[in-house]
Amino acid sequence: MQIRFTKMQGAGNDFVVLDETQGRLGLTPAHYRLLGDRHFGVGADQILTVRPSPGPGIDFEYVIHNADGGEVEQCGNGARCFARYVRDCGLTDKDTIRVQTRSGVIAPQLTPDGRVTVDMGCPVLEPARVPFEASGLQPQQQGQGQHWPLELGNGGPTVMVSVVSMGNPHAVQIVADVDAAPVATTGPLIEHHPRFPQRVNAGYMQVVARDHIRLRVYERGAGETLACGTGACAAVVAGIRLGLLDARVDVDTHGGRLSIAWGGQPTDAVLMTGPATFVFQGQIELPDTL
Numbered sequence: 001m002q003i004r005f006t007k008m009q010g011a012g013n014d015f016v017v018l019d020e021t022q023g024r025l026g027l028t029p030a031h032y033r034l035l036g037d038r039h040f041g042v043g044a045d046q047i048l049t050v051r052p053s054p055g056p057g058i059d060f061e062y063v064i065h066n067a068d069g070g071e072v073e074q075c076g077n078g079a080r081c082f083a084r085y086v087r088d089c090g091l092t093d094k095d096t097i098r099v100q101t102r103s104g105v106i107a108p109q110l111t112p113d114g115r116v117t118v119d120m121g122c123p124v125l126e127p128a129r130v131p132f133e134a135s136g137l138q139p140q141q142q143g144q145g146q147h148w149p150l151e152l153g154n155g156g157p158t159v160m161v162s163v164v165s166m167g168n169p170h171a172v173q174i175v176a177d178v179d180a181a182p183v184a185t186t187g188p189l190i191e192h193h194p195r196f197p198q199r200v201n202a203g204y205m206q207v208v209a210r211d212h213i214r215l216r217v218y219e220r221g222a223g224e225t226l227a228c229g230t231g232a233c234a235a236v237v238a239g240i241r242l243g244l245l246d247a248r249v250d251v252d253t254h255g256g257r258l259s260i261a262w263g264g265q266p267t268d269a270v271l272m273t274g275p276a277t278f279v280f281q282g283q284i285e286l287p288d289t290l
């Protein structure tokens with residue numbers, strides 16, 4: 001079957017965007033893996049699918065699959081590209097759209113400077129709802145936040161992580177220098193750690209100032225990406241709760257800068273602002289069955 005797609009990127013986190021507003025494509029996890037494959041397919045960190053509104057007050061449905069083919073709850077950089085896509089393709093003329101995701105409704109807003117601001121909703125801070133199995137662990141309390149000891153097994157190190165969900169799970173650790181952080185070795189160990197029954201995105205945050213961090217993320221189902229929007233949100237929420245950051249923070253990633261704002265209360269929404277860029281359109285021949 002021939003599939004038309006649009007390639008987009010947000011701060012270097014790259015996506016294949018599929019349009020199912022006129023009907024379902026009927027893809028399987030193996031199809032999503034092939035689309036994400038950088039040698040045998042198009043290549044992307046995630047595959048984003050646009051679907052029609054599921055009901056009143058909602059403009060679209062937004063479905064996200066990681067490069068490993070698994071469907072996930074949320075993707076922040078993808079939300080900005082989603083908004084850019086539906087506007088540029090004429091699927092909407094709104095500046096602010098309401099989008100149903102697996103983890104709730106988010107509201108991307110196209111801004112005059114060409115960036116996109118997304119109300120990402122409220123963070124989830126209770127460990128059990130991240131989900132993180134904390135039984136038998138004693139956290140180190142710091143400010144309003146906690147550092148949880150995570151033994152990486154096989155004689156590996158014990159790292160201290162803060163756990164936050166933005167609809168998807170994040171484990172954030174503070175490092176002195178992100179460039180020296182062992183992302184490639186400890187990232188997979190954290191992603192697959194048994195205390196995260198849904199696996200987890202592993203964030204490495206260097207605090208530069210109270211309004212500026214550097215961040216790398218080893219993403220669940222995709223490996224290290226050039227930027228992670230929900231990871232930036234989770235890192236800023238963790239840093240504010242630990243008393244290390246103020247309410248507005250610039251997050252520098254290898255792919256570009258994201259700006260995050262959070263008021264500090266669990267009922268406050270996290271606002272993420274960043275770029276959303278069209279790269280190219282194309283079509284690909286996929287096997288009918290995979």
Ligand SMILES: N[C@H](CCC[C@H](N)C(=O)O)C(=O)O
Nearest residue numbers: 075076077168219220229230
């Ligand atoms: N890998 C993530 C999904 C994509 C998140 C990231 N690309 C973003 O911009 O938020 C997960 O499995 O939860």
